[in-house]
Amino acid sequence: MGQIKFQLPPEEILAPGHFACPGCGGTLTMRYLLKALGRKTVVVIPACCWSVIDGPVPYSAAGVPVFHTAFETAASTACGIKAGLESQGDHETTVVAFAGDGGTFDIGFQALSGAAERNEDFMYICYDNEAYMNTGIQRSSATPFGAWTTTTPAESPKAENKKNMVEILAAHRIPYLATASVAYPDDMIAKIQKAHDIHGFRFIHVFSPCPPGWKFEPEDSIKISRMAIESKVFPLLEIFNGVDYRLSREPAGTPVTDYIKMQGRFRHLGEKQIEQIQTYVDEEWERLVRKLAPEQHLHQPESRVASKAAKVILAKSQSRKGATS
């Protein structure tokens, strides 16, 4: 991978001394979110790791107003704050619901779907660490197939695939939907800033590695995030109005084995199960590629080095299709 040169907004709004574990993806996400949006931002946090990370009373690391709310109410509370600010003539402040995967994929899903359907004017960030990490690593519907959690022990790891939240939200035809990764802060910040300038419901799904939950060393968070992208486990993309799909970064297509083997949560998996994961990832990728408009396959939110041509991906996927059909 080549050296990427980019400039992050220099101001650190997130204070040091927060309560995150080392290598926490969710904390990097908050850091970049605040860099992208600045201080005219309100963050709504439901029950999740960030209920703790921001700090106990009377401390708050976020540097912007934070409203802690009930587990399933990130979207509905954010919606109320936005309406309240608007009703008092404040049309400037950005309201952000900042929730984990449990609060987004599971218990908060109804409120999220309602807000998306109503196209409420706020931004929803899901920092997805693929399980209930704050309560001690229990499976969520975002936990991938084969993963160990405390409720899916190694003897019977998770038997179901991860819920495809991106497709569910695309089906709501929201104006802006993107995936982002802590491995690419420039991409994440560009997407958050783009979302900032769009009116209506905006959703950014952030891949957020969790060293204690996934069982890897904290210094490998970024590496694992990159491998998730390169192996097509977590494609970086944008979807406009639920139909216009753009790929932000073309994956190298590395085998999922490398990604899987780095994490203790998959340690119990045999070759056959890893093969099963590979097949699922390939199939999901093909389904995604079919949705990309041919000339729009690769679209980096900020015009940086456009690497390979989109048609390569299309050609690849078509040849694979041809081979299997």
Place this chain on the structure above:
Amino acid sequence: MNGKNGNNSGNGGLLHPSVDKVLVIEGTHAASYAVKLARVQVIAAYPITPQTSVVEKLSEIVSQGDLAAKFIKVESEHSAMACCIGSSISGARAFTATSSQGLALMHELLHWAAGSRLPIVMVNVNRAMAPPWSIYVDHNDSLSQRDTGWLQFYAESNQEVMDTVLQAYKIAETVSLPIMINLDAFVLSHTSEPVAIPKQELVDEFLPARKPSFRIDTADPKAFGALIGPDAYMEMRYKLYSAMEDARAVIRDVDSEFAEKFGRSYGGLVEEYCTEDAEIVLMTSATAVSTARIAVDELRSMGFPVGLVKVRAFRPFPVDEIRAIAGRVKKIGIMDRNVSFGATGIIYQETKAVLYNAPVRPPLFGFIAGLGGRDITPETIKEIFSYLLNHDEPESETIWIGLKSKSAKQPEHPLPQNPGGQKKSEGV
């Protein structure tokens, strides 16, 4: 008699100079018009029978531009309350309305609203809890929420619904606690009555724009509701408790101020009717109070020294008022339109609790009536008074009135042939 009826009569009523116009409207619409007069800024609601006409009317009012509010048509009552919490912490005046199952669904967030000390006002149309499905009145829905930190009012008339919503914002914004105003399903929600609509400028004087003492502000960033240790949680709970204690005086003051401006008073936490010289009083709440007024009038005309106490505020509970009444009567009957399984009627429980340490403790009788919309008629009330007149002490902790299994031998508790032993009240 100190039973000055606040409902449309009182010292002014429909002809008071504060009145802009008189509309013949349902209880639900009385709530909607009050929300308009209170200049609510954010409304979030989900439909449930029989609350729907509150939000339908508000939709009309907002769509026609008669109220500059954001109206969020959420996908559940849970989200409705979350939206109210969000808008209230942003500094806006928020409103929602619900009923029964919807209120139960909100339960978690009722705690959140009160714990966040947000002056949200909610109208709850009292409807029995399922199963089996019922859309008719009883009070188990709201009384199940008694420990959430919300003030609770029970309205007797459509005028009282309107007036209590206006009073509620003032009280809520003074004590920083949310308020629930309850009205009986159909008996009030869908019954049309003349309601005096006060002049907007007078309402504006009575209820100026909200001035939140704390709110979300990007210029002064703070975290609200963060994790707190055992070293401080208890103090925050004590503050909430104290705010509820303080609310009693605020309720009385606001009711007096309201009376001065609009000519209608509801007595603050309780309203007494024919109690001055009464030996036996019945305590109850909501629309059954109107029915009981008729029964009391009738029994008084027959010479029975009976009176009536309307429990208007259930939270905070009217401790002083009830102790004062208990100090001067011989028996108190409490008619609950609710039941706490494994215990008794809830207002009965609470009344017993406040009298235990009181210097005078007359015998208390707990009656349960009118569940799931079973009619409470003047006959029901008279049956209760008959029981009170015929017994020195209750035969059981709860006395169910109007159960069909017992109805074969009706009337179970006939009135005594003459007011015997009971002192005739004078002037009747």
